[in-house]
Structure formats: structure tokens, C-alpha cells
Amino acid sequence: MSTPHLLLGLLATGTMHGYELKRAHDTRLPQARPLAFGQVYATLGRLLRDGLVASTGPERLAGPDRTAYTLTEQGRATLDQWLSSVEPPMPYVNSPLFAKVVVALLVADVDRARAYLVAQRRAHTERLRELTALKTAPSVTVDDIVAADYAIAHLDADLRWLHTTLDRVADWHREVHP
């Protein structure tokens, strides 16, 4: 994920302090990998250096953050360019899940690969249930639902692959160890 572009996008909604940016990030992207304050300020520093954002108010040296950040014309153009570019749809098949099954088959046997698939299936199912509970809770926001939907769709796809692969493990093993 591109944190600089994400921060530019959040700043496109209005001028914000670093703290407000961090809060806006957590609200709009629930379930995302946690974004540390340090990372927000480090990224803002780079955006400032590159002229993509401008600061207003005193520089933050110590104590409370009084610096507000605003998107520049150049920043808006960079954001537009990012939004217009299509993400390559899965250019490589390199998920840790896939890699682990391949390695298990190479270095161990069918049972080991199968045991891993079963354990992973259980973990996936548990996470799927957690996210389903989250998105059906009475106090849920659309931000939560959209984030949960994304994760659920991917877990669901992984689970389908796991089921199919469970059936193919023995054939696959014969191919790997002829």
C-alpha cells in the first residue's frame, strides 16, 4: 500500500494536523495494518520536501503538534496520476500461503502439506467468522463493512483454493517427487 498517496488523498478532503491525519486514516481504513504516528510524520516530511504538501503554522519541534498540512497543486496532480493508474492484477503468484504448501511438499510429505492446509483452513475460517461478526454488529459503519468485505472476499478465495488443493495434494506430490 502506498502511504504517501493515501495521505495525499486524505489531505485532499481538507487541511489537517498530523494527528488528525492519523485519525482519518484509522477511520477510513479500519482493519488496515496499523499506521504509527512516526510514519505519518516521516511521510509528511518527505511530501513537504517534494513540494506535494505545504505546511501552515509553526514547525513541530516538541510538544503538541501545531503544524497543519495542506495539499499543493503538485500534490493534487500526483494524486490524480496515482488514481488514474490501474494496479497490475496479480502479476506474481507469491503469497506466503502458496509458498508454504509448495515448500511443505518439497521438503516433507503429503501428510505434512495436508496438515498445514487443514491448520491454515481452520485459521482462515476463524478469521472469516470474526470479520462476519464485525460487519453484522449493530454499531457497524460503512467504512467497517467495506474493509471487512474486502478481507472476506480474499479469505473466501483462499479457502476455495485450500479446499481444491486438499484434493490435489496427492497428485501434486507425485508430480513433485516422480
Add this chain to the structure above:
Amino acid sequence: MTQLQARGLVKSYGPTPALRGITLDIDEGEIVAVTGPSGCGKSTLLHCLAGILRPDAGEVSWRGHRLDTWSEAARSRLRRTDFGVLFQFGQLVPELTAAENVALPLLLAGTGRRAARTAALTWLERLSVAECADVRPGEMSGGQQQRCATARALVTEPRVLFADEPTGALDTLAGEQVLTQLVRLAREHRTSVVLVTHEPRIAAYADREVVLRDGVIDHTGLGLDAPLAGGSR
């Protein structure tokens, strides 16, 4: 508390075995997903538990009473009172409006016409399809029809709802809306649900998942693993 019990259920269609010894308990208010690949026996299990099919061997007990020994008429009565059934599609009577469809099980159980309509309207409202009350199925979307069918399955306030791929004919969003409401209402009324599905994301709405494979339970929930089949492409 266990409401519904299956012990060693066996069922075949001619020479083809569908269930090969299923033992399962379903508690009050529990939502159980029955999953597994096509042909694993999940629909047959649901039909046996609901008393629609009689097993060849084994027992089905409802609150301690042997359901599988009851007459068809007695089992049919149970499906009008304590059991509700919901299928993938084709359940609504096309000539009747939504309210008339939903009121039907109550009328069959002897409820007066006015009270049945009032209850039907309440359940259509609970499933967010009150606007369809006087509309016939042919004029509704698939999602609206399935919500009406859900209202009809729940209008008698059954103790167990048997749902066989209830969202299978709907797109993702419509299916999710139906299921969310079904699960919420089941929890509010402490109705047990047996939910047959082949989709992991649908099974995730349940408290527990029972996976079938070739007519036997593959493994239950998150803890108990049975030997895995494999080796076929």
C-alpha cells in the same frame, strides 16, 4: 440445551449412499452450518433432520421424541409449527401476494384470517419488504422474493429453521442482506438454524460448521479432525 439429535443416520438413493452414519446435536438457539462439496449429503441430512425424508437407519429425535418413527402427517404438522423450511428458490405461490404467501402457514395451522395477515405484515416489515405486501412474486426482485420466503418460514416462530442454500440464487449483496436479517431474527427469537451451504463466507454466519464428505462428518467446528480424503484430481 440439545433440541435436535441425529444418531447414526444412514440414507441411500437406490444403490447410492448419501449419508453413511451421521451423529449430530443441535442446541436451542444454535446456528449450525452444514458444508461440504456437491454430493456430500448435506441436503439429504437437512431433509432427514426436518422430517421431510425418513432415514434408512439411525434416529432423529426432537426434544427427546423419535421423529423418524412418526407418520408423515405428524411430521408434516411439526413443519407447520416448530420447524420452518427455506429453500433456494421456487417456494412462493405465484398466484398469491407476499402477505398471502406469508400468512399461509398460519392459516393452515388454524389461525384466523385477520390475525394471520397482521402477523404476515409484521414479518414482512421485519425483513424490510413491507412494501411488497400486496405484490405477487413475479413482480418482485429475487432478493425481495427470498425475504418474503424467509418471512414465511419464520412467521410461525419455529424453534428450528432449516435453510438449504437460502442465498444460492441471489447476488452477493442481496444474499448478504437476506442472511444478515435471517441470522439477526433467529438470534432475537432463539431459533436454531440448520444452514446448508457450500460457500465458506455463508458458513461464517454460523456459530459452528459441520463439514460433510461422502456422507460422513469430515470434521466438526474448529477442533476435531477426521481422516481426510484425497488423491483424486
